[in-house]
Amino acid sequence: MGYLRTALRDSLTAEELELLPSGFDRIGHVAILALPPQLLPKSADVARALMRLKGVRTVALREGPIVGRYRRPQLRVIAGEQVTETVHKEHGCLFKLDMAQVMFAAGNLHERGRIAKLVRPGEVVVDMFAGIGQFSIPIAKHAKPRAVYAIELNPTAYRYLCENIRINRVGPVVNPLFGDCAEVAPRGAADRVIMGILHVAGRYLPIAVQVLKPAGGVIHYHESVPTPLRFERPVERIAAAAAARDVEILGRRVIKRFAPGVDHVVIDARIGPA
Ligand SMILES: C[S@@+](CC[C@H](N)C(=O)[O-])C[C@H]1O[C@@H](n2cnc3c(N)ncnc32)[C@H](O)[C@@H]1O
The missing domain is CATH 3.40.50.150 (Vaccinia Virus protein VP39)
Known part of the structure; x- marks a missing residue:
């Protein structure tokens, strides 16, 4: 069972738990996920669960596909610091980026x-x-x-x-x-x-x-x-x-x-x- 399902089993109904996405992304200090419309009223509970994770200081919702020639994401911060610029570490490299401005898959x-x-x-x-x-x-x-x-x-x-x-x-x-x-x-x-x-x-x-x-x-x-x-x-x-x-x-x-x-x-x- 994924982290979110376990963390939210007391605050969501069984149907709502079924609708949770199977995972979420963590890029630097930002946790990002997409929620189906039925779960948007529960986004505060979801965000609280993600904010409990070590190193997460911002939670953002994906509000649509990546758009335009510059491949810009559509994000909305729903909890924590209103800061989407972060440094992500991967394969021994550091990637500085603003998650609300540029794409990182x-x-x-x-x-x-x-x-x-x-x-x-x-x-x-x-x-x-x-x-x-x-x-x-x-x-x-x-x-x-x-x-x-x-x-x-x-x-x-x-x-x-x-x-x-x-x-x-x-x-x-x-x-x-x-x-x-x-x-x-x-x-x-x-x-x-x-x-x-x-x-x-x-x-x-x-x-x-x-x-x-x-x-x-x-x-x-x-x-x-x-x-x-x-x-x-x-x-x-x-x-x-x-x-x-x-x-x-x-x-x-x-x-x-x-x-x-x-x-x-x-x-x-x-x-x-x-
Ligand atoms: C989808 S992102 C992918 C970045 C990286 N290649 C990856 O796969 O993770 C594509 C990038 O190409 C840039 N781009 C789009 N058209 C371009 C062009 N004609 N010449 C150079 N860069 C372009 C966009 O601004 C965007 O930053």
Whole structure:
């Protein structure tokens, strides 16, 4: 039985306990969860239970999906300090961010560690949708890349990206680039390209192919896909973007359920020489 169910068994009815989400996220000092409408009148009880957890100083409700080009969350603080800027520790890295301003997907924890382990010494990596450095910082910290180009369009996320490069002391390796990756990504430069965005990544695949060295390299392509098509559609899109080049699918995995009937998947594809 989850923490919330146990903590709330005396304050919620059996039906209400059934409606509780199976989990919640903890990013730094902020606990975040989504409640179904029927449980909103009980949000004070839920918040009190979360505030009892060691290290939690703020409780926030997710009030809708992540929106817009900058992937901004919709949060409302319901208990504790009205402070959503925090420092989150993960994979031995520090991530400073404002949870109400920029996205940090707790469910991608494993993927962030996995990618850092794949990078070989001396590689050049281009992180096309870098956010606050979710992939770039662990790569620089745990692998030995020659360079990581971390590209970010949202000024707020870019500010945190630069700060995270500084506090993790990876400045000599990670080069932050501000702007649209379609314009600022270095062409013909990368051994590995990370496309860590869901709703638009397909459009940027031809650019990712151009960003690879002429000798080719690996693309980590993320997409949200209806479950029946979950590997077929992204693989087809990669093959179409790579045009006449050889494509070898190195891996395909579901990262998490994105919505009912929709999966967040990542495909690792090696693109052959131009
Ligand atoms: C969904 S977040 C993901 C961050 C990180 N890659 C991860 O997977 O956790 C995507 C980020 O890409 C940024 N972004 C969106 N379009 C972009 C573009 N065309 N060029 C560069 N960054 C972009 C957004 O501002 C946002 O911070």
